[in-house]
Amino acid sequence: MNPKNERAELAADQRLGVGNVLTTLIERGTGLDRPTLTFDTEVDGHPAWQPLTLAHLGERVAARAAVLHALGVRPRDPVAVWVSDGADQVLGYLALARLGAIPALVNGRVPAEQAAEYIRRLGAVGVIADRPHRDALSSAGSTTALLADPADLGTGDPGAAPAAYRHHGDEPVVITHSSGTTGLPKAVVHSHHSLFAAIRHRLSLPKGQGLDRMLGALPSAHAATVIAVNLALTNRAQLAVVSRQTGTLVLDAIESWRPASVLGFAATWSELAGEDLSRRDLASVRTWWNTGDCAHEAHIRKLIAHGTRESVTARGRVTRSGSFFVDGLGSSEMGHSQFHITHTPDTGRYGRCIGRPHAFSDIAVVDDDGERLGTGEVGQLAVKAPTLSLGYWNDSVTTYRTRRDGYFLTGDLVYRDEEGYYYHVDRLVDAVDLGDGHRLYTMLCEERVLADCAGVLECTVVAVSTDGRVATSVLLVLDPAADQEADRTAEVLAALEPWVARTVERVVVVEPDRIPLGATGKVRKFLLRRRFLDGELLGRETSAKQVAV
Structure with a gap:
């Protein structure tokens, strides 16, 4: 056939x-x-x-x-x-x-x-x-x-x-x-x-x-x-399933099994980007497919520098160095990424851009009252699509709380630009209102620090609001080859918006195992906020840098 x-x-x-x-x-x-x-x-x-x-x-x-x-x-x-x-x-x-x-x-x-x-x-x-x-x-x-x-x-x-x-x-x-x-x-x-x-x-x-x-x-x-x-199965393709998604094991699998594409989450790309990829054979890879949380520019750029891709030109199909990275935003509840954008070494639309909606996705950006927002306005992401889950098993309360006017409220904060591209700035539960029309978006802060600060492999930003005051902690995981004792406060603050930088209480270098993760590799910021409110400073024993507020 x-x-x-x-x-x-x-x-x-x-x-x-x-x-x-x-x-x-x-x-x-x-x-x-x-x-x-x-x-x-x-x-x-x-x-x-x-x-x-x-x-x-x-x-x-x-x-x-x-x-x-x-x-x-x-x-x-x-x-x-x-x-x-x-x-x-x-x-x-x-x-x-x-x-x-x-x-x-x-x-x-x-x-x-x-x-x-x-x-x-x-x-x-x-x-x-x-x-x-x-x-x-x-x-x-x-x-x-x-x-x-x-x-x-x-x-x-x-x-x-x-x-x-x-x-x-x-x-x-x-x-x-x-x-x-x-x-x-x-x-x-x-x-x-x-x-x-x-x-x-x-x-x-x-x-x-x-x-x-x-x-x-x-x-x-x-x-x-x-x-x-x-x-x-439906494409009569081959799929190798790895049981553990740590960077070293995934790279070993790429070298031995020679896939043309690799499917993963942002946490895995972070680990891969932290490896010395020049010592690895990634020539078989044409495409990196990301789902779940959108990926960081700093990690994407390291991956697409390797592998090859085919492009259609006036001379026909040609093979070029550098691979594709297909990004988007999805979740278990969405059933599939609702957006798509393809990066190559020649593209430059980043800043947590998740691309444009798939043809099957009906997307809206709404305020807390469910009213639609305009271009450039940050609001809650609302999705209507045939991919959506039926809801939560044995939990009708949560199911109906997350549905409004036929849309699923994902808990993500996004905005749309004039060209129809969408950008993800944070999870609703992690963003903080700073007053005077300003808000602190932790994921957007992380994106900027990773893009602007050399030697930083991973960044976690946690903001805690108490007694009308916001205190922000910036936790850094460094490349082993970077200077572990250097004071990075100035460059971190320079990467942030002024109203966000003024809330930063400390910039701390931490070991990766000090950051609590969920089962799929997502940072448990809820737990970090609770720890900070209890007075725990994860970097006190390393190189905590107190910042004057």
């Missing part, structure tokens, strides 16, 4: 969604011997880093479905999956979806007490957990039944699996969760069609560069990995 025709047919098939892509492709009977998913761990005796064909993947998923069905799992049963390895997350999701159950994927890095409470609130009928996570749940006093160890699921007879469940578009198919930076992660419910909507859109477009061989450096329990898996 002509691949272009197949992509068009899949895009037009309204029965297709994230619950049945694998079984649908197998039923079509074509390309069964083509490589699909690759995992960094062994799968039922199949070696790590060796691709599974479509037929073999279907067989391994059916084996797991047979065991789970024998254990009593039925359609609409929510089942938590809390494991470390990407293979166990992805195969667990595919097997449960095949049964019509609702896999609730839990990031393996969520603390045990939080995970136990999160799973309890789900009302899960059981948990699929590997040994470390089973022990952690037991220590945390979890009362949810331990359903199975993922190591045992592959022992089932694929032929004993029941017929694949018939999904409908608006049915819940998978639950993922938010990053949990402000507390317990929120359970986000995705439907059969919602997580597939952006894939359907992409299938109607020409295939992008680098799509044939992708490295998924994404948290395997995240909605982004569910999308990546189904994007790869």
